[in-house]
Amino acid sequence: MQAVVLEAFREPLQVQDVDRPELTPEGIIARVDGCGVCRSDWHCWQGDWDWFGYRPDPPHILGHEPCGTVVEVGAEVETVSEGDRIAIPFNFACGKCSLCRNGHENICENHVGLGFMNEAPGAFAEEVHVPNADINAVPLSDGISTDTAAGIGCRFMTSYHAMAHQGDVGDGESVVVHGCGGIGLSAIHIANALGANPIAVDIQAEKLEKAESLGAVATVDASQGDPVKEVHDITDGGADVSVDALGIETTCRNAVDSLGKGGRHVQVGLTTSEEAGEIPLPTDEFVAKEIQFVGSLGLQPSRYPEMLSMIESGKIDPTKLVEKTIDIQQVPDELAAMSDYGTLGIPVCTDFTA
Template sequence: MQAVVLEEFQEPLEVQDMERPESESHGAVAKVNGCGVCRSDWHCWQGDWDWFNYRPDPPQILGHEPCGTIISVGEDVENVSEGDNVAIPFNFACGKCSLCRNGHENICENHVGLGFMDEAPGAFAEEVHIPHADINAVPLPDEITPDTASGIGCRFMTSYHAMAHRADVGNGETVAIHGLGGIGLSAVHIANALGANVIGVDLMDEKLRKAEELGATATVNASEVDDPAVEIQDMTNGGADVSADALGIATTCQNAVNSLGKNGRHVQIGLTTSEEEGMISLPTDAFVAKEIDFYGSLGLQPSRYPEMLEMIRTGKIDPTKLVDKTIDIHQVPDELASMTDYNTMGIPVCNDFTS
């Protein structure tokens, strides 16, 4: 089968012929219908994230935002059948540890990251293996087409978890989203659907306009103001209720935290680069004096997919609004290369794996 393969960090990616995966006894193999092209794939290609064990030993197939159709299942699989259309979370869970049993499958004690760890070759490929398929292959309602499902991978579902669960965004709250890539724009769209008044912050007017299309009530071009955090403090008469850093660099994280008012809640979605290596200085005293809460957000539990899928089915949120373009597998390397200069918007999706 054809697949996008990382042979060496920071060197050009190649489409190669690879062996098709086979189902483990607890797993299933899916024909990939679509896979989002995410900045997290760019991080993996650059060799980032070894500080939390998200760097594979090349060669590795990249890609972690797939949906697909089941084509084979292992002998111990009970709830998934050939022909099922499924969403496939990147945060593979074992389904047996205490965290999984208590509804925290996304941070499973035996967590395996699709495309990011040796144990799970990725989904920029014609087929992908899904371990522990009874928990990690999430059935899609008939009303949700593969085109729609292709947009709900890492960025959209992570933003859903961040807004709906971790920050617990409520009606009438002000939410400041810093960084309007695929994660940030997804968070804007979802927070708006949850009833929030959303402020989008970025350096690019094109992304700010897209945020407004997705429901932002206001935007801030961070390159045109002295201090975007102060700007938001002024706009909100004291600070936002919720902030999110959707990029993962020191500037956006610090600006996001500093844009909060008292009792504010910050949710960190973006992961850092090799420049920060997971360490960003923050205004600790402000956390104390203003009683600010800081939350991390990783993926989405498979057990909580149904609530997101129901909001999609009923039209309250629509991941297709985030899909900027569709490409074939041979265009994936160039699409990832363009992310070096932040030259992508929304969610590019690879939906042709055989050209």
């Protein structure tokens, strides 16, 4: 089968013929129907995140935002059948540890990151293996089209968890999102659907325009003046919730400084090699203003149904974030464009045999 293979960090990616994945007793093999092309794939290609455990040994297949159709089922799988259409979270869980048993499968004690770790070759491929399929293969109803399912990978489902659960936004709260890539734009769209008033901050006009179309009540061009002051002016004293959707020191610090007293910061973006996982923060301000700082990783498979229900009801629509569809031969160039932040929304690969 064809797959996008990382042969060496920061060297050009290649589409190669590789062996089909091997079926395990508790797993399934799915034909990949769609897979988003995400900045996290770019980070992996760059060799970032060894401090986070997300640095596979080349050669390795990239891709972590798939949906698919089940083509083979392991002997121990009980709830998944051949022919089922599924969403596939990137945060593979074991289903047995205390965190999984208590509804925190996204931070499973035995967490395996699809496309980011040796144990889980990725989904820029014709087929992908899903371990522990009874928990990691999320069934899709007929009401969720393949086009829609292809847009709910990492960025959209991560933003849903960040806004609905970790940020718990709503009730007219002001939510400022720093960085309007796929995660940031998804967060704006979802925050708006949850009843909050999102404010978009970025340095690119086209991304701010897109944010407006997705429900941002105000936009701030961070390349002009002081974005923190502008957010405080817009919100009359600081936002209720802030989001760093990029993961660099500037956006993280600006997001935290955008908060008013009693505010909540949600960190979604992971850092680059420049920060190596460490960003200085105003700790005393957290104390004096009683600011909360929470992280957000992926989405628990057990909580997918509430997101899918909002999609089926039309309250949120991941297809609004899909910038374009491409084939597997175009994936390397699409990732290369991310070196210059040249991607708007979510590009999705839907043709793996080109």
